[in-house]
Amino acid sequence: GESVGLHLPTLSVQEGDNSIINCAYSNSASDYFIWYKQESGKGPQFIIDIRSNMDKRQGQRVTVLLNKTVKHLSLQIAATQPGDSAVYFCAENTAGNQFYFGTGTSLTVIP
């Protein structure tokens, strides 16, 4: 099966700094990717997505970068706030079938 992994299981950043969360995927046929945020005891919440025909997409304070050559995704959060503290997952999708998730990165924002 597909394997989606993250380079760092935990990340601590100072409030106001930028955060970068990385994700590696193994299926070169994956054509759609989503970043989710999950707070304790809650379901994953959609943050931003990107299709494989793009290499960058920006949202409000978030940017996703896709490097298909090395099968790598990153999520950049600008001006990180305490409310950004959560676990972040990347998920990959191939041809409209199910999504595969990585283990997640726990982001802690230090006030």
Added chain:
Amino acid sequence: DTGVSQNPRHKITKRGQNVTFRCDPISEHNRLYWYRQTLGQGPEFLTYFQNEAQLEKSRLLSDRFSAERPKGSFSTLEIQRTEQGDSAMYLCASSPTRGSGNTIYFGEGSWLTVV
């Protein structure tokens, strides 16, 4: 509330008992997914439906697990003869159309504790 709705939110059951979870997807979403998540791990795919048809089942879905979506709207996930290893959060998600590039939206999950 127009999001994905799951109930019960929490269930504690004795080993060997059967449990059933219900998921109401976002209105008019014709795809519905079930995932399982244990502490410190990402969601693991279990199964998904396109309308009432169950299109794929993970090998994680043992014969003690059964999911249905009889009218293509809400879905149920039943676990028979529960084991302690079934303790997890069961997540339901839905998406509007088939094909690549359709975001799936999750509910808040149903926590199962088997004692």
